[in-house]
Amino acid sequence: MPHDRTRHDAAAPGWGATGGPASTEALVDALGMAFATFTLYDDPTGETAFARAVETLGRAHTYPWRIETGVDGFLAQGELVAARREGSLRVARRLFSLGIAAVDVVAPPSPGDLLALFDLLGPETGEDEARKLLAARGVTSVRLLDRAMLLGGETPPDDDTATRAAAIGTDHPAAFVLAMLSDGSAEPADVALQFVEEYERAHLLVDLDDTWGMEELIHAFVEGFSYLPEAHRAAIFSLLLQRGHRPENTAFLDQLSGLEIAELDRMFGSDGHPLLAEYLRVAGEEGGRPTDRLARDTDRSRPLGAQIVDQVATVLQATDRSGRGATEEALARIAASLPDGGDAHRSVANLLRGMLKLSAADGEMAGISEVWASRVAGALEAGDLGTADDWMTAALEPGVSPADRRTLMGALRAAVGRPSLAAVATVLAEPPGDGAPGAVVARAAPLFAVDLLVEELAAEDRKSRRKGLLRALQVAARHQPAALLPHLADERWHVVRNAVVALGTSRWAEAAAALHPPARHGDHRVRIEALRALRRLDDPDAARLLVDRLADAHPAVRAEAGRLLGSLGGPGIDRSLIDATRSPDLDTALAATAALGWRSTGEARTALAALAGRRAWFGRARALRRAARTAQEAHRE
Amino acid sequence: MSEARAAAVVRALRRATGYVRLYGPRHALTEEAVRETAAALDGLIGDRAGIMLGAADDTLFLDGHALGLISLQFNAFVREVLAAGIETVIATPPVSHADAAALVHLIAGEGGGPTGGSIVVNGAKGVAVAADDTTPVARLRRAYTRSLDALRGFGRSVVDGDPPTLEDTAAVVKDLLDKSLENPAATLLLSTVKSHHEYTFYHSVNTSILSLSLARLTGLPERDQVVLGIGAMLHDIGKIGVSRAVLQHPGRLDADQWAEIRRHPQLGAEAILRAAAPGEELAAVVAFEHHARFDGSGYPRLVYHDGTRHPHGEGGHHHGHGHGTGGRHPLHFYSRLVAVADTYDAITTRRSYRRAESPSRALQVLLAEAGRSYDPDFVTAFASMMGIYPPGTFLRLTSGAVVMVVSPSPDPGAMPAAVVVRDAAGNPVAAPEPVAFSARDIVDQVGPAALGLQPADVLESLPAGV
Structure with missing residues (x-):
């Protein structure tokens, strides 16, 4: 039983926004809540839930807003709306079964509008009736769109003319044309007027900015045009020319080929249609269509089809002065330009270059980066260094921006597996000469391989392989030493150790400061290794650190610190060592004593001699004397 | 009434599918359910020539009309059908028990689909062939069908984001190459098969066939022909990936979606590169360049040059059209060749916004645009290969009979080989016979639609040796 809308509308409260804009999910939930209340209560408008739903539906972010129907519920922009209320699903499914494809809410709906909508969801409403019934009840805040209308245009039409125009958006232009011919007069002039007016009216329904919709509309009408008899087409053609001041009509004419226009033109006598020349002149000047001379320069006494055949035959039978046929010539030139098998690499590289540039311009590097990286990695894995070089070259070209190159190298880092990395390590450890296969890979390796080599080195058990990997890492690090810095904080001691070793050989002076923490x-x-690296990098603080390490808890560190101090120049080192021999910590004192042995200065030797000659029988003094004598023996020239 | 009959078909199919799973394909109950399915299909077809059931977006369609209530009632079954990869089912009377059974088995995941011809899944009738038919034409049709399947499979991989390979595509291209060597005329005739609903797939296979034929004429080595054939077959693959997203979008396209459409050459090339084995990478160049023009216009704007000089040299003239590129052109050999085949098939196919043109008209367009949109040498070679009346052209003679061109004449001045398909009274000829005629005997060309006959339909009834 339909509810009395009038009574409820009069009691409707004001519909201003009382909260923030509602999300699509909230709007769909509100619809579901309203429908659920509608099914439970005789007078749902008196229920809080219904009022709340109406209030929410009045808080859409913008109007109009649209939701589509589907078997699983409502959709927004093609995506299913995650509604919590079963009522939403029921409304969606029922509308779907009634042939309604979408619901446009053009204004905050009143309670009466919602009741009218829900009334239609009952079993009495037949398919394809819902839209008209809702409109007949005077509901304007909600519009229902059936499937044909959704395909045909944005704005749901209100009258039959627009409905028919919208129906043209379906794939049945023949049906539309037949309907037109059977509706009333089938005289060409009458049909032409109806056709052109329909077309012009439909054109008004499409947004000027809606290029896609405009194209669909024009194409659909041109298709329908092609189904008409010749006399009707000629009449439409003439009317379009007469109304050529309207841009949509010239757009229609622009779709016809030169041949079609020539065929139609012939129906207007030996001189053709009086307005056609003007259309062609304007179209040619405005660049709307090329002046199709082949169609215009035709002999009107012969069928056009035959003339086309003659034109083709003329081309094929043409010969040059030597009597060589056109086909023979063409095939000879094609044969001369056949791709050389050896050119394939270059062609692929060219292609990649083009794709990279285009992707960079579009800001869409992800896809091509992934493809490029997988091809490089694949070539490396297959041992095809030449191909890998070709692909790599494209990424190293000056035209590729640093940011894009980083993206590419990041993708390559992700794509390179162990076999590929092995190939990279080999060319790094034994760099090929310029121009040899793998040379480009070796040059590019520091850009992507440092992290991979660090990890591979960490995972490698075989000493022989580790040596090669470390060498590769050292080579790579010379070009990208900064890439090693993050690894200095790794939890795994051997990873830190390897990074320290590689940094030490990088000759990158700025690394010294980063090596102080590893020294502890x-x-x-x-x-x-940190001490050794600092010594290699000539760190100004190396001496201080080395002397500090004389007090290290581990004897190997103490010994190495001493050894490194032996070759260190600079003032005060001898004095520091001599002072250290007096350290209360015996191990420190012994280390300092051993370090003195590595020194070749007079001061150091004198101090060492004094320690070695001291009269001592027990304890610390005796230990120091022994250490001094050992140092003297070890470094006696 | 149709909806009730459609519901009967769906009910019968669902029951039969369930019985296959419960009792197996040869159980009495299953057989009975299959018989009911065939009968229901015949009932739905009625006195029509055939019907098409389609499934998309969880909705069932009958001849393009959505069956909303049925889709809801049988939603789970519709999803089963889609999960089986079935998008369309074309049924023509009388529906055979074997085909109905095969359809049921396909939905139940137990079989490869009908081959008898009364039911065609995901395709037009023109390529249906019986499994035990080993005639050359049947083998050719199977090669065509396998090409469509390979293309659909690759397209699905692209859309689903699965890692694709070119293995299947390469295999079907090699097969087509072999078949076109065995029977070049029949292969060209088969390339006239069209499908409105699966335009992209059929167009891609046809383009590949035409490209392979032209490639052979140019003397391209066989290995390169295979790569070119792969490129031709997949040239529009980027559009498959884009089209679904765009088609599923309910409203107007925004700027981002338009940009996506214009990126489909790039996307297609990426997909092919991802899938290509070493040596096959150049297949991607066809996808990348298929909207670029010979004179450098079109898209994408090709920003690389490999320095190849066009044999015509600067300022060369050909067919009255100068070159716009001053002798340098960026398009690869493969792209220039495939562009001609691509356009020829596109022009001769009806689209929703344009009717199909005759084969001669298609040649005329190519010749008119030679030097601008297309390489003039490839246009000439293609026109020579197809002849002034390309295979599949229907001609009305002064006697009133209609003949179909089956193969071009080697001599451009001579008439092609043709068979009679309609007698002087306009009646269909059951066994087309070769006929000789001269240019003077030709009244006009006749379109397939006007005849109600497609060139490929005549293949099986052609006399041997034609």
């Missing part, structure tokens, strides 16, 4: 690392092996 918890693992003695790291501390030893």
